[in-house]
Amino acid sequence: MALYEWKDVYNIGIDSIDAEHQGMLNLINQLFDAMSHGKAKEIMVDIFSELINYIKLHFKREETFFTDTNFPEYIEHKLQHDLFIEKINAFKTQFDDGKQNISVELINFLTDWLINHIFIMDRNYLNHFKKHGVN
Numbered sequence: 001m002a003l004y005e006w007k008d009v010y011n012i013g014i015d016s017i018d019a020e021h022q023g024m025l026n027l028i029n030q031l032f033d034a035m036s037h038g039k040a041k042e043i044m045v046d047i048f049s050e051l052i053n054y055i056k057l058h059f060k061r062e063e064t065f066f067t068d069t070n071f072p073e074y075i076e077h078k079l080q081h082d083l084f085i086e087k088i089n090a091f092k093t094q095f096d097d098g099k100q101n102i103s104v105e106l107i108n109f110l111t112d113w114l115i116n117h118i119f120i121m122d123r124n125y126l127n128h129f130k131k132h133g134v135n
């Protein structure tokens with residue numbers, strides 16, 4: 001059972017970014033599904049490696065668009081990305097140190113990110129990107 005379903009209204013109209021945002025929603029659903037079957041621990045290693053890929057690929061893509069187009073909110077936006085990276089690293093350290101029961105905290109954090117960053121903050125660059133023909 002999926003926790004969230006992607007809706008057209010979540011798309012910002014840049015295919016690469018929309019696909020990666022959907023990837024985050026899928027990752028949350030994957031974690032939720034494993035948790036509801038008592039199998040969270042088994043997939044945590046994969047979840048962390050997907051999160052690290054997401055950071056490398058997706059944040060880099062957004063930040064390159066920001067610098068290429070002189071996005072005025074670059075610093076604030078990048079700060080949110082950096083805080084996300086710090087938090088994921090902290091979760092990963094806890095997990096590696098043997099505190100493996102962090103799935104609830106992690107899913108809460110990722111859900112908050114999905115709603116407050118992807119669904120709200122990322123929309124702030126929509127008009128700016130359109131104006132600069134980013135796609």
Ligand SMILES: [Fe+2]
Binds near residue numbers: 081
């Ligand atoms: Fe972002």
